[in-house]
Amino acid sequence: MNTMIFLSSSIGKKVAMSLSAFFLISFLLLHVAINLLSVVSAEMYNEASHFMGTNPIIQFVMQPILIFGVLFHFTMGFVLEFQNKSARPIKYEMKKEKGNSSWISRNMIYSGLVILAFLGLHFYDFWIPEIKYKYIDLQAPDKHRYFAELVHKFEDPMRVGFYAISFILLMMHLLHGFQSAFQSLGVNNKFTPGIKKMAWAFSVAVPLAFVFIALFHHLKHYIQMLNNHI
């Protein structure tokens, strides 16, 4: 197979979008599982974060693949959006789309853009300080710092609000994108109703779990502040 010829076709681009989406979805599952540990136990969260932050395979193999996956998914999304928009240079005077397709499916680029903005903030909040700590300041590994850093970030209500909105948009993106990725890969058969149910459950549960974690730590901090005040 000539990969460049394949990727230059409309179907090839959609297949690439689907494969990168599945990769990002699997990462999302790992991420939420580790974050949920912060609700259960600070120790366990620190342990898991330390492993993820210091394991050479994760740091030097998986992390670059993940960054490539994110960049690839967004770049391909923009390329497709540009091509799709140019396929209808003159717009309709009237277009009724409510009855034939969902709003979510028609506006993937906008939910994607919010997620991209969130990723910018997320990198600024966690990834850049982490890289600075380990590879620029060359500070000694500290197994116990991760939980405190996480809790500190969720003290700001504005950040928690933007975090929650972003994950609602991620939910919308996943609600169409996850099940749609199967169709793009040619999977539409007797298992499709089951796949759609599974994709729906994942798309709702995972973003809500992220929102729950942020709210949990924020409210915990707020209650502690009130107690200290009293």
Add this chain to the structure above:
Amino acid sequence: MDLKLKIWRQKNAAAKGKIVDYDISEVSSDMSFLEMLDVLNKELTEKGDEPVSFDHDCREGICGSCSLQINGRPHGPDGGITTCQLHMRKFKNGDSIVIEPFRAKAFPIVKDLIIDRSAFDRVQHAGAFISVNTSGNTQDANATPINKGNADHAFDAASCIGCGACVAACKNASAMLFVAAKVSQYALLPQGQVEREMRVTNMVSQMDEEGFGACTNTGACEAECPKGISITNIARMNREFIGSNLKS
């Protein structure tokens, strides 16, 4: 009934078009939509104005020529029919009706509501055919046993009339449903196996070359298709395309 029509008028491919308002009265609810346009054109001709150009042929929902975007939907407000099968009983007195051509870069406007859908012909020329021995000893097609399920699916796909409603409905002006129907009807039958891999590769390549958008699986094409062609055909075409590329 009395109606206000807002119709896209465009002199030719190069001219700039615009929506022009027309009032039409005493429209019978028994008329078809195209008959209503015939009445309008008669009135315009009698007044010495240029009649509205629109495509039509069989007026029986078979040929797929009469493709119009009516009040924001391909073939109008009724599901599962073409424009010629739409009747005025679907509208009420005083209604305003916006009538536009199907819009896509690959479907340039010829005049008013007439579009050039030869892009579909070129996509079909690229691979929607089979090799048959025409030496005089041609085998009867019915002599080849075909699985009932495949025969039914192939027949369903073959019911596509190439009207372009899928392109018109899709937010990306994608022709995937049309091309998928043509790929499927041959891929499912033994007669289509010889050119199977070449067919999907060439037809998708031609589809992209014509300037249609990519499929984002909104399902709008399936919902607006007058023949109810399913997007399972698009999944099949994706499989065919992936398989063909992996083998090459």
